[in-house]
Every structure is written in C-alpha cells, then in structure tokens.
Amino acid sequence: xxxxxxxxxxxxxxxxxxxxxxxxxxxxxxxxxxxxxxxxxxxxxxxxxxxxxxxxxxxxxxxxxxxxxxxxxxxxxxxxxxxxxxxxxxxxxxxxxxxxxxxxxxxxxxxxxxxxxxxxxxxxxxxxxxxxxxxxxxxxxxxxxxxxxxxxxxxxxxxxxxxxxxxxxxxxxxxxxxxxxxxxxxxxxxxxxxxxxxxxxxxxxxxxxxxxxxxxxxxxxxxxxxxxxxxxxxxxxxxxxxxxxxxxxxxxxxxxxxxxxxxxxxxxxxxxxxxxxxxxxxxxxxxxxxxxxxxxxxxxxxxxxxxxxxx
Amino acid sequence: xxxxxxxxxxxxxxxxxxxxxxxxxxxxxxxxxxxxxxxxxxxxxxxxxxxxxxxxxxxxxxxxxxxxxxxxxxxxxxxxxxxxxxxxxxxxxxxxxxxxxxxxxxxxxxxxxxxxxxxxxxxxxxxxxxxxxxxxxxxxxxxxxxxxxxxxxxxxxxxxxxxxxxxxxxxxxxxxxxxxxxxxxxxxxxxxxxxxxxxxxxxxxxxxxxxxxxxxxxxxxxxxxxxxxxxxxxxxxxxxxxxxxxxxxxxxxxxxxxxxxxxxxxxxxxxxxxxxxxxxxxxxxxxxxxxx
Numbered sequence: 001x002x003x004x005x006x007x008x009x010x011x012x013x014x015x016x017x018x019x020x021x022x023x024x025x026x027x028x029x030x031x032x033x034x035x036x037x038x039x040x041x042x043x044x045x046x047x048x049x050x051x052x053x054x055x056x057x058x059x060x061x062x063x064x065x066x067x068x069x070x071x072x073x074x075x076x077x078x079x080x081x082x083x084x085x086x087x088x089x090x091x092x093x094x095x096x097x098x099x100x101x102x103x104x105x106x107x108x109x110x111x112x113x114x115x116x117x118x119x120x121x122x123x124x125x126x127x128x129x130x131x132x133x134x135x136x137x138x139x140x141x142x143x144x145x146x147x148x149x150x151x152x153x154x155x156x157x158x159x160x161x162x163x164x165x166x167x168x169x170x171x172x173x174x175x176x177x178x179x180x181x182x183x184x185x186x187x188x189x190x191x192x193x194x195x196x197x198x199x200x201x202x203x204x205x206x207x208x209x210x211x212x213x214x215x216x217x218x219x220x221x222x223x224x225x226x227x228x229x230x231x232x233x234x235x236x237x238x239x240x241x242x243x244x245x246x247x248x249x250x251x252x253x254x255x256x257x258x259x260x261x262x263x264x265x266x267x268x269x270x271x272x273x274x275x276x277x278x279x280x281x282x283x284x285x286x287x288x289x290x291x292x293x294x295x296x297x298x299x300x301x302x303x304x305x306x307x308x309x310x311x
Numbered sequence: 312x313x314x315x316x317x318x319x320x321x322x323x324x325x326x327x328x329x330x331x332x333x334x335x336x337x338x339x340x341x342x343x344x345x346x347x348x349x350x351x352x353x354x355x356x357x358x359x360x361x362x363x364x365x366x367x368x369x370x371x372x373x374x375x376x377x378x379x380x381x382x383x384x385x386x387x388x389x390x391x392x393x394x395x396x397x398x399x400x401x402x403x404x405x406x407x408x409x410x411x412x413x414x415x416x417x418x419x420x421x422x423x424x425x426x427x428x429x430x431x432x433x434x435x436x437x438x439x440x441x442x443x444x445x446x447x448x449x450x451x452x453x454x455x456x457x458x459x460x461x462x463x464x465x466x467x468x469x470x471x472x473x474x475x476x477x478x479x480x481x482x483x484x485x486x487x488x489x490x491x492x493x494x495x496x497x498x499x500x501x502x503x504x505x506x507x508x509x510x511x512x513x514x515x516x517x518x519x520x521x522x523x524x525x526x527x528x529x530x531x532x533x534x535x536x537x538x539x540x541x542x543x544x545x546x547x548x549x550x551x552x553x554x555x556x557x558x559x560x561x562x563x564x565x566x567x568x569x570x571x572x573x574x575x576x577x578x579x580x581x582x583x584x585x586x587x588x589x590x591x592x593x594x595x596x597x598x599x600x601x602x603x
Contacts, residue, residue, distance in 0.1 A: 001316070083414065085360070086360075087408075088406075090473075108442055109434040110431070111431045113430055127450065146363060149360065150355065151352070181314070182315050184312065186416075191381075191417035191418040191420075192413065192414075195412075214312075222316045301414035302417065
C-alpha cells in the first residue's frame, strides 16, 4: 500500500483578508464576522495572475525529494475538487507534468470526490505503483486549485477557499508515513454539492458530523488501531465549530490532536489541506517515528474520506 | 462505504493478487439528442471559468441544450440492472468537461443499491478510457474487486471559441458502460497496455500489437485515423464513429458484442494519443456460444 515519501506545500504570496473576499461576493458584515470569529478564518492566499498549471508546478518545483528522481515517477495525478477547471481541451495537469520534466509519466486527473480526491489519489497511486516491477517507482500527487468563481471561493456556512498547492510524492514500499487504511463514503443525497437546495444544504450541515465520524471510525477500525492511539488528526480546513462536533461524536475530549493551524492563514485549499497540515505537524514535532495519525477530508458531492498512516 | 487496507479483499470474495482479465458481463451504449436547457448556475460558473483563461463564452452559449454527465449516466444505468447493483468500483472516463459542473459519480449512489467506490479519471486524451480500465484491472488484482463499471462519456457542448483539434472534437453526447463481474460470460477483457511509441510510428507500434495478439477484429479510435499499418489478412478493421473521441471504440464493441458472442471473436481495441505519443491497446476475447 501507499507510503508518503515527501510533501511540499506552496502558497502564493498575495494575502487577502477573508472579509474582503466575502464582501466581494455580497456577504454582510455580520456574516463576515461569523466566518472570522466563529469559524476561525482570517486570510487566504491568491495568485490572481497565475494559472492552475503555474500553481501545480510551484507545488512540485519546491520539493527537493523529487529532484534527481524524476525518471522514477510513473504517474502524475491531479487530485481535483472542482468539476470543470479549464476550457476544453486545455489540460493544466499535463502542462504541469511537462514543465516539471515528467512528460514520460502517465498523467491524469482524479476527480469526483471534490476535496476528498487527495486521499483517493494517494490510495490509487499506491495500488498502481504496487504493480510496478521497480520498487523505487514513484507517483506525484498534485493538489490545489484556482478560486475562480463563487462556488470555488466560498462554501456557505463552511469555509473560504484559498489557493495553494501541496505536492505529495508517493511510493509503494516506503518505511515512513505508510498508509494503514483508507475509507471513503459517498452520501449521494447531497450530490448537487454547492448547488444543493436550501433544504438539502441544511440537512447536509446537520448530517455532516455524523458522516465524518462514521468514515473516520471505519478507517481507524480497518487499521486495527484504537482511536486513542491516533496522535494527530490532519483535517480539511472547514469551520472550527464543525470539527468540535465531530470530535464529540468520536469521544475525543480535547481538540489538541486536531492540526488546524493553517485554517486562519490559508483558508480551505481544496484537496491540499491534510497534506499542508502534515507539514505543520512535522515542523512542530507533533509526529515522531511510529506515531499513527489520521488524514481526513470531505468533498462536496458528498464524499467523506479518512486515511490512517504511521509516521 | 469503501474501506481498504493492505491485503484486504472485497466483499465479493474474488481472489486477490492474481493478474486476470476483466470478465465482461454487459455492455450498453446510448447516443443522446439535444437534451435539456442549461441551468442558472451554469451562467455564472462557465463565464467565470472562461474569464480566468482570458476568453469568454460566445453569445448565446447557454441558449442551446445539453446532456450533462449526470443526465447520461442516469439515463443509461437502468439498462444495466442488475449488473450495476452492488458494484465495488465504478470509474468514469472523459476528456471533455461536463456541461453541468456536478458530481455524477456521487449521484450513482442514489441510482443503484449498495454503491461502492466511484470516481473519475480525466484529462488523458484519447487513451483516457484505457487508463480507467487499467485502474479497474489494478483494483481487481489488489482488492479482489469483483463487480466493476467503466463509464465512458463524450459531451458535445463547447462553451468557448478556442480551437479544438479535429481528433478531439465531439459531435454528439454519448455514453458507453461496460459492466464486469466474476463470471464474465460476455467475454474477457485483458488489462490494457498503454505504451510510448518512442522512435516507432504509431502504425509500427500497432503492427507489433497486432502480430502479438492476432485478432480477428481491430477496432480503431480517432487517433489512429490515417495511421493504420497493413493489417493481416483475415483481420477486419472497424473504425470508431467520428466525433466520439472517448466513447467511439467502446461503442463499436458494445454494438457488436451480441454478434461476436454467437461466433466468437478476438478483438483488439486501439487508439493513439499524439500529444503524449502513446498507443493504447486492449484485447477482448469473446468465446463463441456453447464454449462459455
């Protein structure tokens, strides 16, 4: 199964206060205060001049673990949130692969799990690489997107989207950050995603903690571990209050294991959040060798996924 | 819910770890008429998207009609029952964007009972469906997944005026679904091969594949138009209908399958993506009636 060899996160330099962003979409001052004070958002990063391909290249270009190993990369996968991101036949992930010297790799997009596509891509990359005769074969998973329209910028009552890219180098036989289990549940009643009716939107928000807790439990059970042993939860950056409801359902009393440090400074970066949080956890010394940890994400549509790994 | 871990087997109990062809249970296709109107959200999403690429939607773009991926999947799936029920894995393959930004593969779970993992493989040009099949075959080996769906779609609404190469143009909305199961009474589809042609021409690479597999029928996609080698005597060539870059070759297979099942056939399905210089081939063995 998959192992994560390296992660590198790129954030564009332009910082935009979430209030400014929300105001542009007609949010009232009261609503903006809700996103800032209650949900925990402060600012996001944007690159108004850069393309999606630029963003993906920036994520991988800063990954030192990739340099000199490009020839080992068999797959380049863009784990995509938004259903449509380019005018046909413009192909940002292929452009990114070419610019990164990875034109030889099988390059495609994995989608339909929205922001949960990142974990899907890691799992998929691991199983594809397991068939490769070279144990050193690698896959590059690229996450992150452009916030080009209202539905790609704000999720009502949930989050504000920022631009950024986490590049994830995946192997099949690594000794560190090995995947122990992966679970994904799709709740098709909410398949209209950001275009849900008011009624379905309200039901989604009500059911959300139950769905997340259900999938997290499934992944943890499958890993053979007890939830108490999970030292860190690396989540998607949606409003902090919803996470507290999930933790209650999981009987986790302290939010100390939740790595939401990026939420106020980057917003929700599509499928990149869990991987960006991994970097934070590493930098803060919150993961030591042998520690089990959990990545989790929810994609509009609605697919919930969770992955247990051991550092 | 889909759950996996190293060494886990699917609930179908299929043997894991053994390279094996996919057992074809059923193949259906549908070509669609004009479809329904665009929705209000499309008037925001697509113009914003085009603007971000420095272009615009042409005047009247949303006055036309369309069949979204969800429309097409919803229409064709009842014809697959019960083969679509309780699927372990469904993969949608497309190169055109959906004409309605949505989540058709999430919608699947409302259409069939006990839906498994469903997602999409996109953006690999004319070999995209072959890669989706590779993913399905890979899962069979590693998870022992038994009941699988390949959903190939082409979607013709073009909401901009940028150039589209002839081989990638879509003329009609179409869907093809191949359903696989452990019994595989409809034939055996061997895991596809997608290889860089390197210093060879596509015709030379295809000639090698033909010599290796010795098919009675060769089905060719849009990327091989004008690029065929001399085909061995006794091999019949069927070209995919134009304007269906992803669905075309699979539509030929779905249409001919019933006849092949009477007489038996060894079929090589092939396409070539010139942007990536890759030839994709997939061998379908259909036993004659009475030999299954």
